[in-house]
Amino acid sequence: MQVKIEKLDHYGRGITKIENKICFVEGALKDEVVEIEVIKEKKKYYLATTKKVIEKSKDRITSNCPYYARCGGCNLDHISFEKEQEFKEEKVKEIMTKFAKISNDKIKPIIYDNPYHYRNKITLHKDDKKIGLYEKESNTIIPITKCLLLNDKLNEILKSIKPSNKKDIILKIGNKTDEILSPTAKKNYITSYIGNKKYKVSEKSFFQVNSIITEKLYDEIKEIIQEKNSKNVLDLYCGTGTIGIYICESVNKVLGIESCKDAVDDANYNKELNNATNCTYKLGKVENLTKEITSEYDTAIIDPPRSGLDKKVIKKLLEIKPKTLIYVSCDPVTLARDLNLLKEKYNIEYIRPYNMFPRTYHVECCTLLSLKK
Numbered sequence: 001m002q003v004k005i006e007k008l009d010h011y012g013r014g015i016t017k018i019e020n021k022i023c024f025v026e027g028a029l030k031d032e033v034v035e036i037e038v039i040k041e042k043k044k045y046y047l048a049t050t051k052k053v054i055e056k057s058k059d060r061i062t063s064n065c066p067y068y069a070r071c072g073g074c075n076l077d078h079i080s081f082e083k084e085q086e087f088k089e090e091k092v093k094e095i096m097t098k099f100a101k102i103s104n105d106k107i108k109p110i111i112y113d114n115p116y117h118y119r120n121k122i123t124l125h126k127d128d129k130k131i132g133l134y135e136k137e138s139n140t141i142i143p144i145t146k147c148l149l150l151n152d153k154l155n156e157i158l159k160s161i162k163p164s165n166k167k168d169i170i171l172k173i174g175n176k177t178d179e180i181l182s183p184t185a186k187k188n189y190i191t192s193y194i195g196n197k198k199y200k201v202s203e204k205s206f207f208q209v210n211s212i213i214t215e216k217l218y219d220e221i222k223e224i225i226q227e228k229n230s231k232n233v234l235d236l237y238c239g240t241g242t243i244g245i246y247i248c249e250s251v252n253k254v255l256g257i258e259s260c261k262d263a264v265d266d267a268n269y270n271k272e273l274n275n276a277t278n279c280t281y282k283l284g285k286v287e288n289l290t291k292e293i294t295s296e297y298d299t300a301i302i303d304p305p306r307s308g309l310d311k312k313v314i315k316k317l318l319e320i321k322p323k324t325l326i327y328v329s330c331d332p333v334t335l336a337r338d339l340n341l342l343k344e345k346y347n348i349e350y351i352r353p354y355n356m357f358p359r360t361y362h363v364e365c366c367t368l369l370s371l372k373k
Helices: 081-100 152-159 211-227 242-250 261-273 311-320 332-342
Strands: 002-004 014-018 021-026 033-041 045-055 121-126 131-134 141-143 168-173 189-194 197-202 232-236 253-258 279-283 299-302 324-329 346-354 364-371
Touching (some): 014 033, 021 033, 081 332, 081 346, 121 152, 189 211, 197 242, 211 242, 242 261, 242 279, 242 299, 311 332, 332 346
Parallel strands (some): 021 045, 253 279
Antiparallel strands (some): 002 033, 121 131
């Protein structure tokens, strides 16, 4: 069946219609005429794959990844990198307009860097015979010997990885230190840098996978902190303490809250490592520790998981009214949902997209909110 693609959805899939029912087409680009195969029919839509491109978009490129057609690791490697930035900016604009009524002039230009070899971490899956990554929409494992998104030194380790008793095998590399965390490593952590700050990163601790973009993001956060003359800062969902420690020299004190024990242990270690004596870290879910979120804090940095903020946290922030909120989000949809509630007492100064995850449809956003007068 031949169809013409009208536009892309927020996952980078082409959109067309079959018998007045929407169809999402994997691997197709806007304005292309493609031959498709419908792989699934739902009540309100079809899912399809591209079998052949009849009329090609000027934005189409050929992927150099031998696994791209099957692997679920990335999904934009058939789009030019320039077009990827445009796609992500437009995606953020559309979501903010649709779900939060935020105008396009609030969206700043996207920040980006290298499209490949940026990842400092990979999680490999295994079964009885194979080690690799999951196939798209499946738990079938595709054995891989190289990933174009991965740091070159981790790719070298990847070639020689051996089966272990663990279901998942995690590989990490330290930025600037080149320390490797793997099943055969002597230490169970590595040291990594963001700017001039160094951090201990354990296997289970969250640490941003793109060190170059992370530094650009943290520099923007530090600039905001300094411009707003922030004094006492909440670092909610603080992970290993990376953001709070990065900005600690510009403020009086930082309180970080995090639910992962390993991450809090690392945060306390990182505090000593960087002589960040004005940082304090508490273990627990943010929504369960709202008593710690008090009006003495004039600024809150919020970096929640993909699910966004618990309503208890939003209610508490609206109650104590910090003059500045800096919301870092990896999901524009849950960000828009939360901004809708925060808009009650806050002005949205701007939203800046960051291409933290090139060649995938994911986009990070940094939002600056200021208390209404």
